[in-house]
Amino acid sequence: MKRTKRLLFWLLLVGLVGWLASHSQPGRAQETAPYYVVQPGDTLSNIAYRLGVDLQQLAQANDITDPSRIQVGQKLVIPNLEGVQGEIAARPAIFGENLTSLSRGLGLAPTLLARLNHLVSPAQIFAGRSLLMPRAAADQNAFHHADLVGAESLLAFGLSHGQNPWAVALLNRLPGTWAALPGDTLFLPGERDASAPVAFPQGVDVQVHPAVWVQGRTHEVRVRAPEGSQIGGRYDAQALHFFPFEAEQWVALQGVFALATPGLYPLQVEVRFPDGRAFRFQQALQVQRGQYAFERLHVAASLLDPALNKKEYQDFANLAAPATPTRYWEGRFRAPVAPPLDTCHPSYFGTRRSYNDTFFWYHTGLDFCGRVGTPIYAPADGVVVFTGQTKIHGWVTMIDHGWGVYTAYCHQTAVLVEKGQRVHAGDLIGKVGRTGRVTGPHLHWEVWVGDVPVDPQEWLEKVYP
Ligand SMILES: [Zn+2]
Numbered sequence: 001m002k003r004t005k006r007l008l009f010w011l012l013l014v015g016l017v018g019w020l021a022s023h024s025q026p027g028r029a030q031e032t033a034p035y036y037v038v039q040p041g042d043t044l045s046n047i048a049y050r051l052g053v054d055l056q057q058l059a060q061a062n063d064i065t066d067p068s069r070i071q072v073g074q075k076l077v078i079p080n081l082e083g084v085q086g087e088i089a090a091r092p093a094i095f096g097e098n099l100t101s102l103s104r105g106l107g108l109a110p111t112l113l114a115r116l117n118h119l120v121s122p123a124q125i126f127a128g129r130s131l132l133m134p135r136a137a138a139d140q141n142a143f144h145h146a147d148l149v150g151a152e153s154l155l156a157f158g159l160s161h162g163q164n165p166w167a168v169a170l171l172n173r174l175p176g177t178w179a180a181l182p183g184d185t186l187f188l189p190g191e192r193d194a195s196a197p198v199a200f201p202q203g204v205d206v207q208v209h210p211a212v213w214v215q216g217r218t219h220e221v222r223v224r225a226p227e228g229s230q231i232g233g234r235y236d237a238q239a240l241h242f243f244p245f246e247a248e249q250w251v252a253l254q255g256v257f258a259l260a261t262p263g264l265y266p267l268q269v270e271v272r273f274p275d276g277r278a279f280r281f282q283q284a285l286q287v288q289r290g291q292y293a294f295e296r297l298h299v300a301a302s303l304l305d306p307a308l309n310k311k312e313y314q315d316f317a318n319l320a321a322p323a324t325p326t327r328y329w330e331g332r333f334r335a336p337v338a339p340p341l342d343t344c345h346p347s348y349f350g351t352r353r354s355y356n357d358t359f360f361w362y363h364t365g366l367d368f369c370g371r372v373g374t375p376i377y378a379p380a381d382g383v384v385v386f387t388g389q390t391k392i393h394g395w396v397t398m399i400d401h402g403w404g405v406y407t408a409y410c411h412q413t414a415v416l417v418e419k420g421q422r423v424h425a426g427d428l429i430g431k432v433g434r435t436g437r438v439t440g441p442h443l444h445w446e447v448w449v450g451d452v453p454v455d456p457q458e459w460l461e462k463v464y465p
Contacts, residue, residue: 038072092129093129096199097125126283204271215259218454218458221235229272235450260287264287266282312392316408324403349457368432373432375430383422385419390410391436394434395413406446
């Protein structure tokens with residue numbers, strides 16, 4: 001009994017001394033310790049991974065016993081991060097930012113940025129990479145941001161800011177458009193703050209829209225350079241075709257192959273100044289997975305011919321390869337069929353398809369409902385570059401809209417235009433049919449950009465460039 005009382009006394013004394021020690025320097029360590037605020041879609045293990053700390057240490061430092069019970073907005077103290085104070089936030093790196101430009105522009109020591117982001121080599125800063133930095137620096141520039149108010153959904157938020165909700169979700173690394181919560185500060189894609197710390201020489205700027213590229217989408221690379229410059233570039237193995245857009249501004253449109261392996265791809269831009277000097281910049285760009293469905297199809301073996309499929313894809317690619325310097329189109333594309341069929345889609349672009357479990361491909365266009373004879377209209381101005389009959393796609397028309405943008409119309413019952421003919425938006429160009437390998441009449445409509453089929457719906461919703 002005596003012994004227990006003595007033990008209790010000592011325990012209390014040790015506790016009191018400990019409490020006094022921790023409170024003699026009024027809470028300094030606790031107030032300034034670096035912390036991270038839990039974001040939508042975060043899990044404790046992905047936070048630990050991104051912060052480069054041990055999961056168990058992170059849980060212990062924050063008295064977390066059940067990692068599944070962290071909440072959005074919760075402050076997490078980051079252990080073992082000396083020399084950093086206050087909130088640590090993430091923002092995506094943009095094309096043109098490197099370790100030097102970031103540390104200069106944000107006023108942060110390169111060693112701090114390197115330590116926070118576990119950078120071993122400066123090349124690890126690729127466009128779209130989520131970079132950790134003090135909150136003040138993350139908010140300083142690079143992207144406009146806005147707060148999600150009240151019960152506004154990300155869809156409504158995207159629309160009210162003139163942005164594609166999916167692009168907003170991707171930029172903010174949300175797993176879906178449903179994952180944003182009221183009060184969240186979200187980065188918006190689009191025109192970047194002029195003070196963004198990029199590594200371009202004076203008079204040159206390169207902007208990439210959106211910051212993170214996505215399978216099957218259309219992307220813009222805009223270059224500002226002195227009048228009389230020559231602009232070139234590459235995305236992976238594909239040459240970019242730049243065309244003058246506004247004064248001292250050029251733009252290239254480029255699609256990403258819908259089955260491209262997600263990961264890093266080199267984007268290179270070269271500016272040749274009027275005096276002969278040249279500037280070249282290359283940085284890795286992140287390509288993310290698109291949101292596409294998967295379907296398993298069973299067709300008669302006699303109709304399945306992967307070699308023929310590849311051949312017709314290549315024929316289309318050959319037609320869509322040249323980038324005509326004239327831009328024929330203006331504004332958004334119109335749907336190629338009249339209402340109410342313009343919103344009736346038996347199949348969407350990008351759907352992954354497994355044929356008889358032996359051949360894997362994807363849906364390269366957007367399908368519209370229609371009967372045999374339903375009129376097809378040109379979605380924009382252009383020049384017809386091909387009309388003819390193919391085995392899989394039936395009767396096909398292909399229109400060149402300039403700058404490497406093409407549209408194709410498949411399975412037609414009648415083609416009403418000729419090769420070389422100039423067409424205008426709204427012109428009758430053909431009739432829906434069921435020619436080629438189809439199960440019923442419909443219009444299979446393709447949009448090609450930079451020699452790659454892209455999601456046509458973006459062209460119906462957005463103005464390029
Ligand atoms: Zn189709």
